[in-house]
Amino acid sequence: MNRRHLLHTFFNLLKISFLASILPAQVRASGGDPEKAPPLHYRPLNGRSLREIALRKEHHGNGRFLNPMGLDRSGRLFRVLSWKLFHRNRFQGDLAQQPFVPLSIDWGLLRIPDGLSITYVKHASLALQDAGCRMLLDPVFASPFWFVRDFTPFTFAPSDIPAPDHVLITHGHYDHLDTGSLAQLPAGTHVICPPGYSDILDEAGLRNRTVLDWYDSYRDAGREIILLPCNHWTMRNPVAGPNLGLWGSYLIRTASGPTVYLSGDTAYFDGFDQIGAEFDIDLAVFNVGAYEPRWFMAESHINPQETIKAFQELNAKRLLIMHWGTFRLGDEPVHLPPRHMREEMRQAGLLDRLVDWKHGDTLTV
Numbered sequence: 001m002n003r004r005h006l007l008h009t010f011f012n013l014l015k016i017s018f019l020a021s022i023l024p025a026q027v028r029a030s031g032g033d034p035e036k037a038p039p040l041h042y043r044p045l046n047g048r049s050l051r052e053i054a055l056r057k058e059h060h061g062n063g064r065f066l067n068p069m070g071l072d073r074s075g076r077l078f079r080v081l082s083w084k085l086f087h088r089n090r091f092q093g094d095l096a097q098q099p100f101v102p103l104s105i106d107w108g109l110l111r112i113p114d115g116l117s118i119t120y121v122k123h124a125s126l127a128l129q130d131a132g133c134r135m136l137l138d139p140v141f142a143s144p145f146w147f148v149r150d151f152t153p154f155t156f157a158p159s160d161i162p163a164p165d166h167v168l169i170t171h172g173h174y175d176h177l178d179t180g181s182l183a184q185l186p187a188g189t190h191v192i193c194p195p196g197y198s199d200i201l202d203e204a205g206l207r208n209r210t211v212l213d214w215y216d217s218y219r220d221a222g223r224e225i226i227l228l229p230c231n232h233w234t235m236r237n238p239v240a241g242p243n244l245g246l247w248g249s250y251l252i253r254t255a256s257g258p259t260v261y262l263s264g265d266t267a268y269f270d271g272f273d274q275i276g277a278e279f280d281i282d283l284a285v286f287n288v289g290a291y292e293p294r295w296f297m298a299e300s301h302i303n304p305q306e307t308i309k310a311f312q313e314l315n316a317k318r319l320l321i322m323h324w325g326t327f328r329l330g331d332e333p334v335h336l337p338p339r340h341m342r343e344e345m346r347q348a349g350l351l352d353r354l355v356d357w358k359h360g361d362t363l364t365v
Helices: 005-023 049-055 079-087 092-097 107-111 198-203 271-277 304-314 338-348
Strands: 115-124 125-130 135-136 166-168 190-193 208-212 217-218 223-228 249-253 259-262 283-287 318-320 362-363
Touching: 049 271, 107 115, 107 125, 115 318, 198 208, 271 304, 271 318, 283 304, 304 318, 318 338
Parallel strands: 135 166, 166 190, 190 208, 259 283, 283 318
Antiparallel strands: 115 125, 115 362, 125 135, 217 223, 223 249, 249 259
């Protein structure tokens, strides 16, 4: 075996290791019959209260966190290999159409002191300004790995981003928690995150932080930031294994007035109605991307049809989607999720409640 072949093999193994760290660990073989799939890809709550689950710490295991709404995720790396090596991508003919869109943002809009605005930065990163307070969600400024293409590269330096007062982290997958991006923030930046990420944040030089478990909240100048349960998981290293850190969604009761729900990465589960019954949500922001193929992704990422169901159960007034357009982590091309979402919302008679936005856009709420 020559040196070139060895390098090729090494880089392929590196890619597989990365995919194993961010994609579902429990998947069916690609040759399986979809008709034989279980009817549900989540564990029903069967009347159990999310608050009671959190109060009893059912999501805390022995050295690892557990997903009370999720199915078994015992690691089976060969199934990831099966997907990447033997599965036929039905979107293959559309991949060449993926747009490469260098990104510019008018950061002056985040320096306006009044009201509430939300800016789509890229992938799962957004910036919120609430009555002069700046918050940044899951800041990832570039691809965390050279072999994952960034379709929305910045045309500006990350240092141009107005310094956030708070950084919110949803979970530890590399496309949401990137030490290289975090290290470019001011050292005193306040981070709000679930438990389990102290070492990673220390590595990024961010030691000013508040750790929230499910239903814990942080209050600051008339606003409240609450970490809520969601149906997901996390992993940084396939050798160390999954769920050394927790994951969650955020609900922000802003000082400006509106309440914003940030789903983070989540699969569908039957708890959205509980969240909607407890909180009056003005704007729901869902991560909709990397949802194909369903036999692989359904246990980790919500798709457009499920997003509509969750949106209705939340009883939210308006809907935004992100987690598309930047990194292709599933079968579908990066530009298709908004198209799929619009079509599903149109068929449901809800198109007027979907906010049409793209990377770099700022919405005043």
